[in-house]
Amino acid sequence: MEYISGEILTENGFKKGYIGLDKGKIIEFGREKPKEKPIANGFIIPTLINSHTHIGDYFIKELNIKLPNNIEKLVAPPKGIKHKLLKETSEKEIINGMKESINIMSKSGISKFYDFRENGISGIQQLKEAIYDHEDISSLILSRPNHLRYHKEEIKTLLENSQGIGLSSITDWDYSEILKIAKYTKIKNKIFAIHASERIRENIDLILDLKPDFLIHMNYATESDLIRVKENNISIAICPRSNKFFKLKTNFTNMEKLDINLMLGTDNAMLNSPNIFTELAYFKKISKTHSIEKLLNMITYNPRKALNLDYNILDLKLPKEFIVLDNKTLKIIYAPIHS
Ligand SMILES: [Zn+2]
Incomplete structure (x- = not known):
């Protein structure tokens, strides 16, 4: 032995x-x-978990173009530069980019990543193809429909082929459509996650009515919003380097005070490496007072707790x-x- x-x-x-x-x-x-x-x-x-990625846009990093640090211009569907590039780029190129980010994650101790998967069913298939040869790392695929609309058949197919739904934000959508998607996801017992209050404060009641399993960002959530999140036992994934790029604040002080289950994610792979240690090192720098235990929990136990994964x-x-x-x-x- x-x-x-x-x-x-x-x-x-x-x-x-x-x-x-x-x-x-x-x-x-x-x-x-x-x-x-x-x-x-x-x-x-x-082993580590990266709680928020979009690895489908890794190929954009290799294009060497200057990307604007304005969220709407860059990533908001349907007109953001990222979505335009995703439509113009060949599947092969997108999949190769995904493979590259999966390699980076696997080499940095990550055994699972929670990916917000764009491009409907083909986005799911691309990721499945990219990860096919890996036994050491798996993905939790949170897919989304091709258009900002609820079509039962489309959502049914997405849910049959992924672990759940991961949407942009209530601001990008007609709320009644998003509500139908969230309800259907819960009927099918799948995960529902959404970006929330990333660049502006969004209505917490509307967000919670979607019954999300976890939220991404919550940068502009107030303390009272976060109290509601805590009462509903919802976890939050924060992405400090992504916030830095977009000049947004990372709102962790109140989250910590309220003892919210916090996780770390690297967000768009075109902006930041999906290596969660790099994210952790940056967060350690800006959060200063954190014990190493607390930091490591954000990339080990907390993401497992968020989805009730059994691990001890x-x-x-x-x-x-x-x-x-x-x-x-x-x-x-x-x-x-x-x-
Ligand atoms: Zn994101």
């Missing part, structure tokens, strides 16, 4: 100890020193994909499923 010692990140914080491995799988825990000299020492943590590093009955980080540099020093 091989041993790794250090601090194990559990749901209740770091615990000192060691793990014993057989073929890269955890089969033993201990609180004392391991019986043999460990092969590594560091933070033993669950100390429960030997559950799957335990894990990585080991150097406790100073936070670089990966051991990653069994990525080797």
